[in-house]
Amino acid sequence: MAQFDVYANPSESAEKGIPFVVVLQSDLLDALATRLVMPLATLEFADKVPEKLCPSVMVNGQKLRALAHYAAPVPVRSLRQMVGNLSSQSHLLITAMDVVLSGI
Numbered sequence: 001m002a003q004f005d006v007y008a009n010p011s012e013s014a015e016k017g018i019p020f021v022v023v024l025q026s027d028l029l030d031a032l033a034t035r036l037v038m039p040l041a042t043l044e045f046a047d048k049v050p051e052k053l054c055p056s057v058m059v060n061g062q063k064l065r066a067l068a069h070y071a072a073p074v075p076v077r078s079l080r081q082m083v084g085n086l087s088s089q090s091h092l093l094i095t096a097m098d099v100v101l102s103g104i
Contacts, residue, residue, distance in 0.1 A: 001035065001076065003027050004086045004093070006059050009039070010078035017045030020059055022086050023079070024071060024093065034073040038093060040064040053099045055092035059084050068096035 005023045009015040021037035046054055046065035054065045060083060086093065098104065 001027075001030065001079065001082075002085065002087075004090050005082050006040065006084040006086055007037075007079040008081040008083060010074060010080070014039075017042055018067075019062075020064065020083060021074070021079070022057075022066065022093065024097065033076055035076055035079060036071060037074050037079075038071045038096075039067045041067055050099075053096055055089075055096055057086055057089045057092060059086070066093055066096055068093070068100045071097065071100070 001023060003023055003026055006020050009018050009021055018039045018041045020040040022040055023035050024038055025036040041064060043063060046067060049065060053069060054067055056063055057066050
């Protein structure tokens with residue numbers, strides 16, 4: 001499981017508006033039983049949000065919003081279906097987390 005891998009949302013109750021999550025956690029922490037993930041929401045679900053906090057990313061041709069303020073740990077065993085990787089867009093995700101941490 002690599003940093004910035006994208007997985008199908010393990011939460012069935014939220015998968016309609018938030019179909020995917022992206023792993024933020026460094027590969028150096030692979031021994032842990034959890035991964036810090038950021039939800040990736042449909043544009044309809046996350047309509048009016050600040051762009052720097054919730055940047056647009058592309059996953060398999062679908063434009064989604066990364067919801068940095070909802071980043072949370074999930075058990076590794078719940079991340080089952082990998083659908084892509086956002087390494088090429090990682091700067092957007094890191095900037096969004098900086099906004100959460102520093103407010104800038």
